[in-house]
Amino acid sequence: MIAQLETLLTVEELDRDLYRGARQPEGRGRVFGGQVIAQALMAAARSADAERVPHSLHAYFMRPGDEDIPIIYRVNRDHDGGSFSTRRIVAFQRGEPILNMAASFQKLEQGLSHQFDMPNVPSPEDLPPEAEERRKVADKVPERLREFFIRPRPFETRHASPWAPLEDKPQEPVQNIWFKAVAPVSSGPEMHRAMLAWASDMYLLGTTMRPHGLSWIRPNVQSASLDHALWFHDDVRVDDWLLYAMDAPWSSRGRGFNRGMIFARDGRLVASVAQEGLMRVR
Known part of the structure; x- marks a missing residue:
């Protein structure tokens, strides 16, 4: 992968x-x-x-x-x-x-240097892989989406916040997710930054759906990224564990706003992200 x-x-x-x-x-x-x-x-x-x-x-x-x-x-x-x-x-x-x-x-x-502290969350070794959690509920996913729902992905993810992709119970608009590449990356720093950019688009829009009890799986939900901003703060390796700490302070008018901070395992803030997305209930 x-x-x-x-x-x-x-x-x-x-x-x-x-x-x-x-x-x-x-x-x-x-x-x-x-x-x-x-x-x-x-x-x-x-x-x-x-x-x-x-x-x-x-x-x-x-x-x-x-x-x-x-x-x-x-x-x-x-x-x-x-x-x-x-x-x-x-x-x-x-x-x-x-x-x-x-x-x-x-x-x-x-x-001059300062940064926010990394959130205090369980370590990735103490959390189940998301892939296992997906397989447990795959039979409840609409058949047209099932293959995409359980297919292998290039990043392993582990949720440090409550996560139930098929439930419609409103939750706090906050997510903390550990992620890393499923195998070592052979290329240099340029590729690691590009892969971080790739991964930074994961889960953000889902954060703003959480307080409304929605997800992309629901057939009456229309969602899409409208814009995306990313700031690189420090050197990064995507084949080591990274913590993606996200929140969504606002949604209205068919749009939702999301923010994210990406921390290395040693606590360094390596990147920040902001995104606004389309979010409509048909």
């Missing part, structure tokens, strides 16, 4: 600042938003000096991506300053943009 994800996120250079992202093998339906963000980040990184690493990205989803065809990425080199480089990336399918993203890269430097 991880080798497949590394291949998926390694974009192909077609011309200067023009790249092609592979399609997910056996993918069906709508492209996962984290995949488009991660491929766009990899394309942008190819245009920046190696000594400059991404510190933030801001993306808007415009159209759902189609799993049946590759995605084309066009990178615009907007600015190269003494410390920062700014890039704009547009993702296309069939000649139409599906994502518009800005990314900023920084030459690393020292500075």
Whole structure:
């Protein structure tokens, strides 16, 4: 699974600042938003000096991506300053943009330092794998969704907050989830950051559904990511356990707002995330 994800996120250079992202093998339906963000980040990184690493990205989803065809990425080199480089990336399918993203890269430097503490939650070794929990209730999932519900994923996840995907009981709009790649990642720091971008799109929108007793499995729920912002704070390895601490302070007008902090096992805050999503009950 991880080798497949590394291949998926390694974009192909077609011309200067023009790249092609592979399609997910056996993918069906709508492209996962984290995949488009991660491929766009990899394309942008190819245009920046190696000594400059991404510190933030801001993306808007415009159209759902189609799993049946590759995605084309066009990178615009907007600015190269003494410390920062700014890039704009547009993702296309069939000649139409599906994502518009800005990314900023920084030459690393020292500075004043502080961070929030990592939440006090059970360790991943004391929690059951989510895959096992899914299999226990798979027979209750609609047949059209069952294969997707239990299929293997590139990241192992363990819930440190109450999690019952098929229940409709309202819960606090907070989630704490441990995750890590299911196998070692052979590529360098650039791939680890891209995989973190991929994983940062997991579970966020579900956080804002929790107080309403809803989930994406319900046939009357329409949901989709509208935008996504990610800030890289520190070096990260996605094949070590990371804690994704999420909350959703607001929802209304068919939208929900979600925030996340990603901590390394040693307590370092390595990334922050914000996302607004479409959330409608038909």
